[in-house]
Amino acid sequence: MYALINERFSTFRTFTHVNALSCENIAGNVILSTPPWATSLPNVDSSLSLSISKETSPKTVIVLFKDHISANYEERTEIYTDGSKTETGCGYSVYVPAQNISIACPLPRILSIFSVELIAIKHALLWVRQSQVTTKVAIFSDSLSALDAIKHSGLYHTALVNEIIELNHQLRTAEITISFVWVPGHSGIRGNESADQLARAGAANTHIRRNHAIPLADVRSYLLKSCKDEWDRIYQSTDTGRAYKDLRPSVHDRLSEVDTRLGNSILLRLRTTHCRLNHHLNKIGCIDSQLCEACGIEETVEHYLMNCRKYRYQRERLRRHAESKNVNFDMRTLLTDPQVLRYVVEYVRSTRGIL
Numbered sequence: 001m002y003a004l005i006n007e008r009f010s011t012f013r014t015f016t017h018v019n020a021l022s023c024e025n026i027a028g029n030v031i032l033s034t035p036p037w038a039t040s041l042p043n044v045d046s047s048l049s050l051s052i053s054k055e056t057s058p059k060t061v062i063v064l065f066k067d068h069i070s071a072n073y074e075e076r077t078e079i080y081t082d083g084s085k086t087e088t089g090c091g092y093s094v095y096v097p098a099q100n101i102s103i104a105c106p107l108p109r110i111l112s113i114f115s116v117e118l119i120a121i122k123h124a125l126l127w128v129r130q131s132q133v134t135t136k137v138a139i140f141s142d143s144l145s146a147l148d149a150i151k152h153s154g155l156y157h158t159a160l161v162n163e164i165i166e167l168n169h170q171l172r173t174a175e176i177t178i179s180f181v182w183v184p185g186h187s188g189i190r191g192n193e194s195a196d197q198l199a200r201a202g203a204a205n206t207h208i209r210r211n212h213a214i215p216l217a218d219v220r221s222y223l224l225k226s227c228k229d230e231w232d233r234i235y236q237s238t239d240t241g242r243a244y245k246d247l248r249p250s251v252h253d254r255l256s257e258v259d260t261r262l263g264n265s266i267l268l269r270l271r272t273t274h275c276r277l278n279h280h281l282n283k284i285g286c287i288d289s290q291l292c293e294a295c296g297i298e299e300t301v302e303h304y305l306m307n308c309r310k311y312r313y314q315r316e317r318l319r320r321h322a323e324s325k326n327v328n329f330d331m332r333t334l335l336t337d338p339q340v341l342r343y344v345v346e347y348v349r350s351t352r353g354i355l
Ligand SMILES: [Zn+2]
Pocket: 292, 293, 294, 295, 296, 303, 307, 308, 309, 310
C-alpha cells in the first residue's frame, strides 16, 4: 500500500512540478518490539493546563510553573522541546539547559505542527539515549495535542507516537524515568523561550535532509491542499461563471447549503444563473426571447427574485422572513446567508416549483 501511495505521490509531484516536499519516504507504522500490555506506559503530566488559561497573567504563569516544578520535578534533567512552522519552513528544537545543549534542525514544510512537536520530543528521547544521563528526566513541551497523543497512544496508531512509546520503554528498561510535562508556551518561561527561538532558527534553515519520513496524514493533507490550490488557480484564471464567482471568489470559500438535495440543486441553479428562466434559456438557444412575459424585461435571476410582478405575494413572504432574521434583502444575502437560504428555496417552490 505504501508503495502505491509513494508512486501516486511522485506522480503528483511530477504533475504539479512541486518539488518543495524535500522528502523521500512516507512513514510506515512502527510495530512495538514488546506487546502493548508489557510496554511501559508513558508518564504524561498536563495538569498545569487545568489551572492556566489565556487570561492568566505571565507573572502568575511563571510562579505556577516554578511551584509545579519544585513540587514534582526537582533533581531531574530538564529538557525543553519545541516545534515551529512558518510561511517558509518548519523546524524543531531540543534544549538541555544544564548541559548547554542546543539542537535546532529544519524539517520539510509539508509536516503538520503536530508532527513537528512530536519529532522534537522524539529527538529529546534520542538525545537522552545517547547521552550520559542516568537519572530522571523531564521533557517539557508546550504542545498539549502532542502530549495528549502520547498519553492516549492506544488511540493514535501513528509512527511518531509509537516511536516515542518505544523509546520511552527502552529508557525505562535502562532505569531512566521520563516524564512528559506540559509547559505554558509564550509566557516568558526561560527554557521554553529558548526552545522556541531554537525551533524558529531551525525553521529558517533551508538545508533540509531529503530523507525525512513524512506521516501519511500529513501527506494526505498536503495533497488535498495542493489539489485545492491548483483548482483555485484554474478557477481564478478563467473568465466563465462570473455570477457564481461573485458569490464564491475562491474555491477555498464555502457557500452554505440547506439540508435537502432538491434545495441545494435550486440554490446552485440560482447561484450559477443556469436555470430555466428566459434569459438563460435564450442564451443557450432554447427560446427566442429572453424577456419576462409579464414584465417585458430580461428574465434574469435578479429580476425573478427581486422584481418580477408575478411573484409579489411570495416575495413579500420572503422579505418578512429576511426581516425576522435581521438580514438585508438583496441578491447576495439571499443567495449566501444561511439564515434565509431555506426561505429562498421555499420562494422557488411556491413560484416555479423548480428552476
Ligand atoms: Zn417579470
